[in-house]
Each structure stands twice: as C-alpha cells, then as structure tokens.
Amino acid sequence: xxxxxxxxxxxxxxxxxxxxxxxxxxxxxxxxxxxxxxxxxxxxxxxxxxxxxxxxxxxxxxxxxxxxxxxxxxxxxxxxxxxxxxxxxxxxxxxxxxxxxxxxxxxxxxxxxxxxxxxxxxxxxxxxxxxxxxx
Numbered sequence: 001x002x003x004x005x006x007x008x009x010x011x012x013x014x015x016x017x018x019x020x021x022x023x024x025x026x027x028x029x030x031x032x033x034x035x036x037x038x039x040x041x042x043x044x045x046x047x048x049x050x051x052x053x054x055x056x057x058x059x060x061x062x063x064x065x066x067x068x069x070x071x072x073x074x075x076x077x078x079x080x081x082x083x084x085x086x087x088x089x090x091x092x093x094x095x096x097x098x099x100x101x102x103x104x105x106x107x108x109x110x111x112x113x114x115x116x117x118x119x120x121x122x123x124x125x126x127x128x129x130x131x132x133x134x135x
Contacts, residue, residue, distance in 0.1 A: 053066075100115065100119070103115070104116070
C-alpha cells in the first residue's frame with residue numbers, strides 16, 4: 001500500500017497521491033476555502049429607505065449581496081437582471097419568425113403575399129403602440 005508524505009506525495013515513488021491507485025487518476029485537489037468576511041459596516045436608514053432597500057434587493061439575493069453588487073460591480077448587474085424578461089421575449093419572437101419564414105417557403109405566391117401583408121400590418125401595429133407609449 002502506498003503511504004503519502006506530509007506534502008501529499010507517495011513515500012515510495014515521490015509522485016502525488018492519487019484519488020484511486022490506477023494510472024491516469026488525477027491528483028487530489030486542495031479544498032476550496034470560502035471567502036471570509038469579518039468586517040461589518042453599520043448604516044442608518046429611515047423606515048421608508050429600509051423598505052425600499054428590501055424591495056429592490058428581492059427575496060432571492062438578500063440585502064448584503066445586493067449592496068455588495070451595487071458597490072463593487074456597479075448598477076450594470078441590476079440592469080442585466082431586469083432585461084432578462086425582454087431578452088426571453090425577443091428570443092420567442094425570433095423563433096416564431098423563423099417558423100413563419102419556413103412556412104412561407106412552402107406556400108404558393110398568393111399565400112406568401114397574404115402572409116407578408118399580415119406581417120406588415122403587425123409591424124405597423126407594434127410601431128403605433130411604441131409611439132403611444134412614448135407620449
């Protein structure tokens with residue numbers, strides 16, 4: 001049996017100790033040490049500010065990680081999280097447009113023109129909604 005030394009190497013061969021004693025096994029990896037946070041910061045806020053902070057942090061993240069993200073990563077990370085629903089919606093729209101394009105290729109010319117005219121009408125309706133929201 002192979003016995004490891006204090007530095008993790010095998011006494012007999014001087015090679016690293018392996019997870020299993022067979023050729024090609026990986027050496028043991030050092031354990032992951034979690035980041036130790038041992039400093040505290042005290043911050044006084046009003047009741048309204050506290051509730052606003054709790055609401056913005058959300059239930060999943062917690063206040064400490066929210067503040068840490070805002071301080072060290074900037075406001076950009078929050079904007080990315082807020083954009084996720086819009087990106088998913090755009091991905092769905094893209095998938096539907098691909099399906100429509102494939103369906104158009106299988107139709108005759110009259111049906112193709114009819115489908116394209118419906119798409120143009122839909123585009124105009126979306127543009128109209130965008131203009132209404134801007135006002």
